[in-house]
Amino acid sequence: MTRPVVDIRDLTFSYNGQAVLSGIGLAVAPGERLAVLGPNGGGKTTLLKLILGILRPSSGTITVFGEEPGRNSRRIGYVPQRMEGAAARKDLPIRVLEVTLMGLLSPGRRGFRHSRADLARAEAALDQVEMLALKDRRFCDLSGGQQQRTLIARALVSDPELLILDEPTANIDPQGKFCLYEVLSRIGQGVTSLVVSHDMSILAAGVTAVACVNGRVIHAAEPRLTKEMVDLLYGVHSHSCPMDAFLRRMPPDLASLSPLEPR
């Protein structure tokens, strides 16, 4: 049997005495493109930070490529939430190409200049997300969708085996969102990926599996939501779920496009 890329067993994480995640298990197979769905505060970003080694579990185990998280950062491409941290600032003169090159940062690399090979890799990554023409623009002058594509190029530049995206569509308008889904469907074929989102339309981004997180996790090897998943996400029985009522009012042709399991 193939070893999972990410293997989580009986994991619990508490913050200020409150259990954010309790007793969860999740195995992500090589090549799987997993959408991690959940409401705000459900623990999905916490789960992602545990996988990255930014947070440590209170109990249980996580292995990434068979090792403790944080030990194999070179094999992981990470796209954080766009508006987090200094990246959201309007006064930082950092160009798109420089942001992409940050994906090649490692403890051994020092100095001022980048090698020609690194520059070529960064340009190739920008080309993949259709941002090469804007490589000399300041990051802070870009639109939300363009910034997000740049951050994806930064994650892709190191040819990662595992790609992790945290809320890639946050603060992006609908047109930008579907452009991004098109990019996500196309890039990194064969690369294991985890896309964390509270937006169910992420299932249109070429994912092959779904995991719902709300304190605990339900994982399915196909990109459809089951009744149990909806119950977990909304904390109510599906017969009274607002999503159900919403779907009943939708035209039949649109309802058939819904990621929800037909009842």
Place this chain on the structure above:
Amino acid sequence: MITDLVTLPFMQHALLAALLAALCCGVMGTLVVANRMVFLAGGAAHAAYGGVGLAYFLLLPVLPVTVAFTVAAALCMAALTRRHVEDTDTVIGVLWAAGMAFGIILLDVTPGYKPDLMSYLFGSIITVPVADLYALAGLAIVLCAVTLRHYNGFVAMAFDREFAAVRGAPVGLMHYLLTALAAVTVVLLIRVAGLILVIALLSVAPSLALRRASSLGRAMVLATALNMFFCLAGLALAYGCDLTSGAAIIAVAAATYFLSLLPGLHARGHRG
């Protein structure tokens, strides 16, 4: 007047000190502003009074004791704020005030000669000794060397600390290195330029440069050039109008800063 500025030995020293201060603050200030550490640098500058008081109280050399005290206080602030033990602004504010009060109390209880604290506020760039020029030149070389060596790491840290940490960059170590360098810069420049001028040179030119440059490296060059302009224009103003040199330099910097805001205010006024 320009001939006097260039030929008088004390003015030559002042010009050289101004140029070295402009370079140190142009490089360090850009990193400090980009990493949102201006308040921390201000806290370190005020905490330096504690080091001055301690040196006079213990009858020890002022410069090494002040450097050690200020670096320790700055690292303390950096550790507490980095670990989010307490609200960042509160921690820095408390250490800022405590360091200053500690220094003044120690000077109060020290018998004999006491330094004029006003000279630490605005400095005396006109009377800078040659030894301080060598110290500033050494500092400028160290700052440029460290920045060139860790440039990409500093850029990544300013942009996205979490991502830099995930990529294995020693973000914690670099945060403390930057803090320690800022503290040493502040102490060496307080003797030459005074506390208020140091904060102005560390923040005004870099913030103007960051808005206009296309990269952090170019912002450092532009900030250095702007600092040089502030210092030379301020010195000329002080010499011509018989003003305090540090205050004249700050007046030029502040006037430039507020003038640079006018186009933005005008545009917003038109948008309603």
